[in-house]
Amino acid sequence: MARGATGRSGGVGGVFTGIGLLARGLGLVLARPKLFWLGMIPPLITSVLMVVLLVMLGMNLGSIVDALTGFTQAWGDVGSVVRAVVGVVLVGAAVLLMVLTFTTITLALGDPIYEQISRRVDAEFGPLPPEPSEPVGAMVGRVVRQSGATIGLSLLVAVGCFAVGLIPVVGSVLAAVSSALLGGRLMVREITGPALERRGLLETADRRPVLQGHGAMMLGFGVPVFWLLSIPGVAVLVFPAAVAGATLLVRRMRGEDTGPGAGRTEKGGRGK
Structure with a gap:
């Protein structure tokens, strides 16, 4: 058994533990091909939507940058550099926002599938927790409220990273690092939802x-998931594994x- 007194793992070891859990999640869903293929459908739909939005942004990027930096037209070469930096940072902020909302939308679209994946993983290692009792109306209201809060927080993070990216010289690097760290933490908060709900932790305050x-372990898991989900084709393959790993x-x-x-409880060892 791999039961600890507190389940905590910090420092560099915690980071590698998080990475290892993502890899193990991939192995678990690959052992269940039917669930794996079903789990790829919702992120495929969301990826198509996100790619369309990203293409639209690219087609209108010049106009948006000009609207934001019109005052730099008389700055010559310096103005050109400023506009280029703003364009890069704007795309980065948009990708950050898309990845974070991608997770929320995909979990909503594929809720029955991801609930089943999460249940199978739980059943692999021990008895399933008793299902919490929650009226349908209350559940719908909670999900809408939590999704709205997540999208709002994602927008705030994207705007913050955009502002950081405008800092001369080091801004782009700081924005990239900040988006990965903050995005990774938000990703963990979202994608652990099915497993936490099964344990009766329905509200954000209950989960905190x-x-x-577990900051190091969350980053070790969340940052790779964040970067992998930012790649449209890869995101389709990674999402079911991320749910299992979560x-x-x-x-x-x-x-x-x-x-x-x-504690394997599934009949015959593994689900199909």
Whole structure:
């Protein structure tokens, strides 16, 4: 068994633990081909939408940059550099916002599929937690409220990273690092939803104590997921694995079993 007293793992070891959980999640969904293929459908739909939006941004990028930096027209070469930087940072902020909203939209589209993937992973390592009782109306209201809050927070992060990117010399690098770190944390908060809800942690405030104290492990898991989901074709393949890995992440943070073969309850060992 891989049960710890607190399930905590910090520092560099925690980062590698998070990366390893993502890799294990991939292995778990590949062992269930039907669920893996079903899990690719929602991110495929969302990816098409995001690519269309990104192409539209690219087609209108020049006009948007001109509107934002019209005052630099008389600055000569310096103005050209400023406009180029603004264009790059604007695209980066847009990608950040798209990746974060991508997760929210995809989870909503594929909720039954990802709930099943998460359940299968939980069943692989121990008895399933008792299902929380929540009226349908309350559940719908909660999901809408939480999704709206996530999109609003994602927009705030994207605007903040855009502003950081405008800092001379180091802005672009700081914006890229900030978007990865903040995006990774937001990604974990979203994608651990199915496993946390199964444990009765329905509200964001209820989930916060579980996530606290695991920053390194969350980043080790969330940052690679964030970067992989920013690549449209790769995102389709990664999303089912990320949901499975997120379930392992929740088990690890709560000190539950994550060892190979621990508490396997599915008939015949593995689902089809």
